[in-house]
Amino acid sequence: PVSHPIVYSREQLLALGNRRVLSEERPKIPTELQKEFNRLLAEAARQQNNVPGQDNLQGVAMCVICLNQPCICVLLDCGHVCCCHTCYQALPQQYCPICRQRIVRVLPLYQV
Numbered sequence: 001p002v003s004h005p006i007v008y009s010r011e012q013l014l015a016l017g018n019r020r021v022l023s024e025e026r027p028k029i030p031t032e033l034q035k036e037f038n039r040l041l042a043e044a045a046r047q048q049n050n051v052p053g054q055d056n057l058q059g060v061a062m063c064v065i066c067l068n069q070p071c072i073c074v075l076l077d078c079g080h081v082c083c084c085h086t087c088y089q090a091l092p093q094q095y096c097p098i099c100r101q102r103i104v105r106v107l108p109l110y111q112v
Helices: 010-018 031-049 085-090
Strands: 073-076 081-083 105-108
Touching: 073 081, 073 085, 081 085
Parallel strands: none
Antiparallel strands: 073 105
């Protein structure tokens, strides 16, 4: 008997990732296929985030605190653009999260 490697298509890999089953029920996937699965899963997530009709945030710096929202505050005097307004308001002390310089003033950043 000749053993053949298990080969999954992209759709099968994504279907395996979307199923919520116990790990004992999942088939054993070789390491190379697991890496390919993780790559395809990440690619699918990126494609879902780039839905047409929504603002495309590629190339926009993301908040260094929450990592979810775009940076929209210019912190002065240091000039860092590193956080969203929500995280700026939640700072326990008025110091830049990058350089720890005292924040004297905050300006909104408008990106066109």
